[in-house]
Amino acid sequence: MSTGVSPGGDLRSRGTAAGSGGNKKMLASNILGSGSSRAEYYRVRNEQRPVPVYSSMQYKSAPSKVPWKSILLAIFLSVVGTTLLTTGCLMLSGHVDVKHFPPNRTWPMIVLGAIMFIPGVYHVRVALMAWWGYEGYSFDDIPDYD
Known part of the structure; x- marks a missing residue:
């Protein structure tokens, strides 16, 4: 199984039937090119990523006291x-x-x-x-x- 980067910038599996959609499991040895590491990485779906919440108050600082x-x-x-x-x-x-x-x-x-x-x-x-x-x-x- 070889890996590549699609034009959209995400990792895709090539040459396997499992490479079409869903959570993709990739071995670190495939990415790094060495067979010694066996850590597994899963692709996070868009709906699982947290949506950042911004407030205008986070950009306002409290008045500083004079030192x-x-x-x-x-x-x-x-x-x-x-x-x-x-x-x-x-x-x-x-x-x-x-x-x-x-x-x-x-x-x-x-x-x-x-x-x-x-x-x-x-x-x-x-x-x-x-x-x-x-x-x-x-x-x-x-x-x-x-």
Whole structure:
């Protein structure tokens, strides 16, 4: 018994009398080409398939609450990151006297400032866009630490 795919896309049996209608039983060895697997598969009729039920309520989301702790943390990261970046860049360019700061603290200050600045500003931006009601922005996009 050989199997094939009909133009409609479903599996049909060829060359047997049992290949005409009804539930068709196919062996996995026929499909996969190996005789070691003996699992049996049955074709499900159209009337046995469940009909999906859709409701317009499943596409509506509940109003999200404002994650104030996360927003305050993002503001803190933005402010401290901006301060560290600015101070590090001014020390590197020579505009700030390095008598008060050891010169080996410049690059760590810039790197730490960038690490704090980037996520802080990103989350403040998302919070502002969600607050102003821009489409595609929601307070659900900000992690909540409650």
